[in-house]
Amino acid sequence: DVPAWLKSLRLHKYAALFSQMTYEEMMALTECQLEAQNVTKGARHKIVISIQKLKERQNLLKSLERDILEGGNLRVPLQELHQMILTPIKAYSCQNSSTEEHSRDADSHHPSSLIGSDSQGSDCKDSATGGMQQHHLPGCEGESGGAPLPEGDLPGQFTRVMGK
Numbered sequence: 001d002v003p004a005w006l007k008s009l010r011l012h013k014y015a016a017l018f019s020q021m022t023y024e025e026m027m028a029l030t031e032c033q034l035e036a037q038n039v040t041k042g043a044r045h046k047i048v049i050s051i052q053k054l055k056e057r058q059n060l061l062k063s064l065e066r067d068i069l070e071g072g073n074l075r076v077p078l079q080e081l082h083q084m085i086l087t088p089i090k091a092y093s094c095q096n097s098s099t100e101e102h103s104r105d106a107d108s109h110h111p112s113s114l115i116g117s118d119s120q121g122s123d124c125k126d127s128a129t130g131g132m133q134q135h136h137l138p139g140c141e142g143e144s145g146g147a148p149l150p151e152g153d154l155p156g157q158f159t160r161v162m163g164k
Contacts, residue, residue: 001086001088002018002026002088003018003019004086005087005088006018009046009047009050011043011046014039014043014047017037017039023088023090026051026088027051027055029048029051031044034047034048054087054088057087057089058151058152058157060084061084061154061157061158061161062157064080064081065164068161069164077161081158081161081162084158085158089154089155090154091155092150092152092153094150
């Protein structure tokens, strides 16, 4: 929800500019590109810093998970998760990860379905639920457990932290 995110940054007047971009284009924006679009200097700087923070969310989630598992206070992680859910988050699919070739091979043998199927590879489980479709989740008793999530699986990592 880019317009709501921009509004939270008090940059909502630039929503029209962002409406013409893909998520990848937004994440790759530079101050020079924004200057070419007549974005003011202060807004350019704020946008670039905010996009950098978006890029750091995966590492922040890993850090939050570690803090929770070490018995830290839950207030800060919950506040961070609340702020993060207000930012644009791209839906994750297997094609976004480095397992793209594996996914293409699997898709050629098993047609995709909107509701998923047991024939999908384990790394293609519904990552928005952090792989919760599995019947047994090793390590739920307090270890960081479970298979590592693919890089870029922000919804899966978010859900994993919420589960902890």
